[in-house]
Amino acid sequence: MERKLLAAVTVAVAAVTALTGCGSSSTAGAAAKATCTNKIVKADAPQVTVWAWYPAFQEVVDLFNTAHSDVQICWTNAGQGNDEYTKFSTTIEAGKGAPDVVMLESEVLSSFAIRKALLDLTQFGANDVKANYTEGAWRDVSSGSAVYAIPVDGGPMGMLYRKDIFDKYGVTVPKTWDEFAQAAKKLSEGGFKGKIADFPTNGRAFTQALFAQKGATPYQFDLQKPTEVTVDLADSGSKEVLKYWTDLAKQKHVATDEAFTADYNTKLVNGSYAVYLAAAWGPGYLKGLTGADPTAIWQAAPVPQWDPAAPVQINWGGSAFAVTAQARDKALSAKVAKEVFGTQEAWKIGIEKGALFPLWKPMLESGYYKNLAYPFFGGQKINQDVFLAAAAGYKGFTFSPFQNFAYDKLTEQVTAASTGKKSSDQALDDLHSTVVKYAKGQGFTVTEK
């Protein structure tokens, strides 16, 4: 009995110490055997690990693996957006554990690239596929001459509106923001119980896009000069836009509900808002709750303009595939990033199953996509009517290398402005000085405009 116990204790101790203390002597070469969510079709081909969160990606991966004998994708859904970034961040700090290819939103590319976590893909032939993307889409993934990701999907913006509500209250579809404000007033005064639209306090990329439409270029940053950043968050354009929305909110013509909550999703579809200022992926998202209001008739129209003579197209943002600095076979990983969404078949899955908006020109400009009729919009060809022009006119955007911080502070200040705690001008002045102070604290040479 005693001997047995002694043996048991010794084994337990040995096992634990082996697992914890002494095991580190084993030099970690290749990453541990990867477990893939998908099935590997060609077992002897080299594998590239990919993190991506779109559920529809499963079929795209299968398609890729069947078509390639030289490389196989080993896909893991490591979580949506921030969940994945948390893990990716951890692996960067640990120096191991990252996938070869990672899906990132364009807004965080600089933030990861400055930590030397991503590879410049120009050395792996990224420019060969440059012609497949619009100028704006390519600029979103570039920094100076370097390219840090291959674009996947985008979020050109349009205005989805409830035709039934507009008709009921005799509102015509606004083409400018002036008309939009008048429509808002007309709806409120006509007895419409909801609001024309929501101006979310936590709009982040959405809010930034609205500012950009009036000429805001908040950041200039080039990873070739990684210690210099230009910050211009309190420009007259942004101030005018924020004042426009906070004034409408004060008059109770627009809502200021927080976005991306279950509650907000309900309101989008149940007639609380007459307008959903949406990215091109918005419609697919609405579909999930079609049953919520059977009387709804949805239509899509271009986003209102400040100056109809000189329309400016804006973008909510989308995702891209980057190759991590930890990638085992860098060239092969770059190949996967370039090719996974590089076929018509892959994009049909992306469009039909994932409701994504393609940035890949062969699909974007195809007759199929142009003529796609959406039952949700009563058969309207929304791409042709709205989103293709929006995508074509988009000129690209430069994000800061501390975008999460900047967005968190933007949320804080927009909240203060829309609850009336401070004026909209003051809010943006405060935002500007907070971000500048943070950037200086991080060692940047900051140019203010």
Added chain:
Amino acid sequence: MTTSIVATSGKAPRKTLRPERPGSLHRRRQRVGWLFVAPFTAVFIAFLIVPLGYAFWLSLHTKSLAFGTSFTWFENYAKVLDDPAFVRGVVRVAAFAVVMVPLQILLALSVALVLDTLTTRLAAFSRLMIFVPYAVPAVIGAMMWGFLYSPNFSPANGLFEFFGAQAPNFLGSDSIFWSLVNVVTWQWVGYYMIIIYSALQGVDPEIYEAARLDGAGGWQTAIRIKTPIISSTLVLITVFSLIGTLQFFNEPQVLQAVAPSVLIPEYTPNMYSFAQAFSYSAFNYASAISFSLGVVVFIGSYLFLFLTRKRSGLS
């Protein structure tokens, strides 16, 4: 709250063995003692001491986005103490501790005292029902309350409309404090209640009998006799509840999904540390925040134990 394991104990560890005589027997026993403790010690060192040491080492470095890492001694700590976001967070969790901890303990104590006097089936049923929320994972509990607080899902609307009033916005900047207090109370009171109840059941009823003969009423017995008897139990669960509250993280983090503008990333120090590490990739600064918070927790709980040392017997 992060502390999920709480138990009661009695007084200070009683000396069970006299100091042993020196000699081979003593040495042998020392070895056996170590053998018993060794497996745990290995895990303890591997997953607590080593990571803590590494985190502390990290906290002595400064890393800026533009320029790499440099060793800066305690510069991060000076920055933390000077960081209004950290200080505001500490004040906020202190406010939570002042409100939430007594509220939970008092509610748990009253329920336990009431249950202790009843032997009916309804009482047994109530005991179970009040305890059930503890079996719901904190993350799922907070998720549930997130739905319950959202205007479109909330039963509160119907309830308030019935009385001709408008339901409050549970997720507004003024009410979120109380909404969080409610979630935590809902989750943990049942658990504390069961511990207190078990302690009460362990007391010899003859003591109450004596009190009753002395003419003490039910309330008097509860407050003057029962509560003091189980005071060491109360002190202990208060300490754990206090530690959990100062490290407040799970509930506000999960509720962030329904109140993103109100529950800002710096709402509690622990959330702030998390945001610095994973949103702003300032791991060194985040470690310094965590250790500073650790010091706050240490001071807080030892202060409490010091103030109640007579009751707790844990000197």
Added chain:
Amino acid sequence: MTILTLSPTAPAHERGNRTRKPHRPRRTGSHAFLLLCVAYFFLPLWWLVVASTKSNSALFNGAHGSLFFDDEMSFFDNLAQLTTRGDGLYWRWIGNSLFYAVSSGVGATVLAVLAGYGFAVYHFRGRNLMFSVLLGAVMVPSTALVIPTFVLLSNLRLTDTVWAVVLPSLLNPLGVYLMRVYIQDSVPKELLEAARVDGAGELRTFATIALPLLKPAVVTVLLLTMVAAWNNYFLPLAMLSNPDLLPVTVGLGQWQRLSGAGAGGEQVWNLVVTGAFVSVIPLIIAFLGLQRYWRGGLTLGGVK
């Protein structure tokens, strides 16, 4: 303080059945108070039960408000969707949660019993220092440990494996503390001495004399560590990327964010709600079924 001896062989709950005449006049008030409490504690769960029977759109604007069942009963439909989504990923998550709970629960309990006994019975050098370090270490919030633990585990190539969740969960300082206190209070040292005098070795003494006396404490520590592992959220969130390894808490969190995400997202609120409902059932059953075992252990030495 009053000295009362609590015999470790008679758990408190057994003695709780003593008859004590309640004070008549307070009974109605007491019961009303209890019912009020029950209503408060049960209401959210009732909401969960009701919500799990609703379809995605009925969840948002059902016919009879959020506290009553809709005309249409979609529970089984939700269950079917839950089962088919991702080839039964949800049930895998439930299975993972059970596995993590049982393996780290049992492991942590074994370590706690051994260490608690070591601390309680032997006066080895460094004992007090170690015990203080143990309690002090709990004060630093665990968010600080994520990166170091990840570095450690990735050096051992254990990240994204079940070990990344199980090994750190073996650490349960409070379980050790609990066992120590319980052993000191309920294992008479005379008993141990007598066994030693009879020639029994140290381990034999532990196994045959002490261990049987510790049953209520063991069950309690086991349940507490299992609950802690079942509720574990942050550790697996940071350590695991393979969806097949996630516990149900993290998996449901992912679905919730997928539903609120926008681009490429899918609104599966009904699955989030039904999944949450199904996932709380095992623990509730475990607690209700085992309550006569763990309630006695909770006092652990009780009041002296």
